[in-house]
Amino acid sequence: AQKITQTQPGMFVQEKEAVTLDCTYDTSDPSYGLFWYKQPSSGEMIFLIYQGSYDQQNATEGRYSLNFQKARKSANLVISASQLGDSAMYFCAMRVIQGAQKLVFGQGTRLTINP
């Protein structure tokens, strides 16, 4: 079975600072994908970034980067130069590349950016 753990229920960061949101995962499958989604107060789920288990380099998408440490089974999201609009709930998720490829989500981290 797959499991995602996000140990930070809430984070408070000053605007323009970088922030790291932690995510650890557990799976016995060798092929998997790791995802981060943002959920603002309006409720929609916005895809941010993806890392495949065989990718050699850490994924980056604009201000988002994923610090992938396979041996430690961690996939932390780094947001550089945080903005007020980054305030939201952030979910880490995993998808195993077998079967139905469902997403398994963590509990989420509520990020608040202070001006």
Next chain:
Amino acid sequence: EPEVTQTPSHQVTQMGQEVILRCVPISNHLYFYWYRQILGQKVEFLVSFYNNEISEKSEIFDDQFSVERPDGSNFTLKIRSTKLEDSAMYFCASSPDAFYEQYFGPGTRLTVT
């Protein structure tokens, strides 16, 4: 940019009533999913659908739930006899294949009274 749409955005129903939540996935996607999120909690997988049949379902997806893709574009989730604990946000998602991200719809907030 193509997107997943869901209707209605909010549905209020009485306990014991049937509800149908509707989704229009992105047109060239092959994998379809329903998830739910009880207020303040994490997103939970309900069911996946591929090649016109259920490929996997969770423990939550009991006999009260069913899914259909009636016309090649819509993807519906039916709850036959709603319970108070079915109150949640229901998300539809679709994906072109197993390796890409899943694109989520805006969700339907279901309130059972």
